[in-house]
Amino acid sequence: MTRGQRVLDVVIVGAGAVGACLSHALSARGFEVGVVDAETGDERASIRTSALSRASLRHLSDLGLWPLEGVEPAPLRALQILDRDGRGRLRFDSADVGEEDLGAIVNHGLLEAALRKKARALGGLWVRERGEGVVIDDSGVEVVTKGGRRLRARLLIAADGAQSAIREQLGVPVVQYRYGQTAVCADMRLGNAHEGVAWQRFLANGPCALLPLPDAHRASLIWSATDQEAAHLRALSDASFARALHEAFGDHLGPLRVEGERAYFPLVAAHARHYTGSRFALVGDAAHRVHPLAGQGVNLGLADAHTLTKTLQSARSHSADPGSRRVLRAYERERKAENLAMLLATDLLNRAFRTDRAWVRTILGAGLNVTDTLPLLKTFFMGAAGATIPRLTHDAL
Numbered sequence: 001m002t003r004g005q006r007v008l009d010v011v012i013v014g015a016g017a018v019g020a021c022l023s024h025a026l027s028a029r030g031f032e033v034g035v036v037d038a039e040t041g042d043e044r045a046s047i048r049t050s051a052l053s054r055a056s057l058r059h060l061s062d063l064g065l066w067p068l069e070g071v072e073p074a075p076l077r078a079l080q081i082l083d084r085d086g087r088g089r090l091r092f093d094s095a096d097v098g099e100e101d102l103g104a105i106v107n108h109g110l111l112e113a114a115l116r117k118k119a120r121a122l123g124g125l126w127v128r129e130r131g132e133g134v135v136i137d138d139s140g141v142e143v144v145t146k147g148g149r150r151l152r153a154r155l156l157i158a159a160d161g162a163q164s165a166i167r168e169q170l171g172v173p174v175v176q177y178r179y180g181q182t183a184v185c186a187d188m189r190l191g192n193a194h195e196g197v198a199w200q201r202f203l204a205n206g207p208c209a210l211l212p213l214p215d216a217h218r219a220s221l222i223w224s225a226t227d228q229e230a231a232h233l234r235a236l237s238d239a240s241f242a243r244a245l246h247e248a249f250g251d252h253l254g255p256l257r258v259e260g261e262r263a264y265f266p267l268v269a270a271h272a273r274h275y276t277g278s279r280f281a282l283v284g285d286a287a288h289r290v291h292p293l294a295g296q297g298v299n300l301g302l303a304d305a306h307t308l309t310k311t312l313q314s315a316r317s318h319s320a321d322p323g324s325r326r327v328l329r330a331y332e333r334e335r336k337a338e339n340l341a342m343l344l345a346t347d348l349l350n351r352a353f354r355t356d357r358a359w360v361r362t363i364l365g366a367g368l369n370v371t372d373t374l375p376l377l378k379t380f381f382m383g384a385a386g387a388t389i390p391r392l393t394h395d396a397l
C-alpha cells in the first residue's frame with residue numbers, strides 16, 4: 001500500500017447487471033465503492049432478453065431500481081411448456097399464484113445500461129478500464145487495471161462474468177461443462193399475438209423458447225441447438241431460418257419472421273469451487289453459469305447481490321471486517337445451495353428431454369400432463385416466480 005492511498009470499503013470488478021446492481025445497493029447503504037469495468041459491451045446483449053423473476057423485481061424495487069428508466073418490460077402472464085413428441089403440455093398461469101404476472105421479460109442490453117446508469121448516479125469511484133491484477137495482503141486488497149491504476153479496498157468483489165479474469169488471478173478452480181449446444185437468439189415477428197405467454201418446447205436437440213416482448217406480435221427467441229445444427233442455422237437466410245423454426249416449434253404462434261440480427265451463444269455450465277476467501281467474493285456468472293432454459297442466470301446473480309449486501313450490512317453493524325473469511329462464508333453458505341440446485345436442475349431437464357430412450361420420453365410426456373408426478377417441474381419453473389406452488393392446469397395436445 002502506498003502512503004496516502006485511499007482505501008475503499010469495496011472494489012467491484014465488472015458492472016454487468018449483477019455488478020451494477022450490487023454497486024448501487026452498497027453505495028445506497030453508505031459503503032465507499034469503487035467499480036472497474038471497461039464498458040466495452042457485448043453487442044449481442046441487445047439481441048437477447050432476460051426473464052426477471054418476481055423475486056428479482058422485488059429486490060430491484062426495494063433498491064429503487066424498478067421500474068427502470070429506459071427499460072420497457074413485457075409482463076409474463078403465463079408459461080406454456082410442450083414436449084418434443086407433442087404428448088405433454090403444461091401451463092403455469094400467474095392467476096395460479098394469485099399474481100398479475102410471473103415476472104417480466106426485458107431487453108438484456110438495455111437492462112445492463114440502465115442499471116449501470118443508476119449505479120453511477122450514486123457516485124463512487126468508477127474506472128473505465130479492465131481489471132487485470134490482484135494483490136492481497138493482511139489488511140486489504142489492491143486491484144490493478146490495464147492502464148496501471150491501483151484501487152485499494154477492504155474487500156474485492158469479482159462480478160466480471162463467466163470468463164472472470166479476477167477469479168483466475170485469485171486461483172479459484174472452476175468445474176466447467178460444455179453442453180455442445182449453442183443458443184440462437186433473435187427477435188421474431190409472430191402471426192398470432194402472444195398474449196403475454198412464454199412458450200418453451202423441448203426439442204430433440206434442446207429447448208426452444210419464444211418469450212413475449214412489449215409488442216403483442218413480437219417475441220424473443222432462445223433456441224438451444226447442437227453446435228452443428230446452430231452452424232447450419234447460421235448459414236440460412238432469414239426466410240429459411242424462420243421456416244426452419246416454424247417447422248421445429250410448430251404453428252402455435254402462426255407464421256414467424258426474423259426481425260433484426262441473430263446472435264449465437266455457446267452454452268456452458270460452470271461452478272466455482274468456492275465463492276469467497278480472505279478479502280474476496282465472487283458473484284453472478286463469475287461464480288456460476290447455468291443453462292438458460294429456465295432463464296435464471298441474472299436472477300441468481302441478483303440474489304447473490306442481495307445476500308452479499310445483507311451480509312456486509314450485518315458485518316458493519318457488528319464492526320466486523322467486511323473482507324474477513326468468517327463474514328464472507330455466511331454469504332457463500334446461503335447462496336451456494338440455491339445456485340447448485342438450479343445448475344443441476346437445468347442440466348437434468350436439458351438432458352432428460354433430449355434423451356433417445358423412448359421410455360423416458362413417454363414418462364416425461366405423461367409427467368407434463370399428470371402434473372403431480374413432476375413436482376420438480378412445478379417448483380422449478382415457478383419457484384423463482386412466487387413462493388406458492390401453483391395449482392396447474394393441463395390438457396392433452
Ligand SMILES: Cc1cc2nc3c(=O)[nH]c(=O)nc-3n(C[C@H](O)[C@H](O)[C@H](O)COP(=O)(O)OP(=O)(O)OC[C@H]3O[C@@H](n4cnc5c(N)ncnc54)[C@H](O)[C@@H]3O)c2cc1C
Pocket residue numbers: 013014015016017018019036037038039040041048049050051052108129130131132159160161162164165166183185222265283284285286292294295296297298299300301
Ligand atoms: C442466451 C442466453 C439467455 C439468457 N437468458 C436469461 C434469462 O432469461 N434470465 C436470466 O436471469 N438470465 C439469463 N441468462 C443469463 C444471464 O445473461 C447471465 O447470467 C448474466 O448476464 C450474468 O451477469 P453478470 O453481471 O454476472 O455477468 P456479465 O453479464 O457477463 O457481466 C460482466 C461484466 O464484467 C465486465 N468485465 C469482464 N471482465 C472484466 C475485467 N477483467 N475487468 C473489468 N470488467 C470486466 C464486462 O464488461 C461486463 O460488464 C441468459 C444467458 C444466455 C447466454
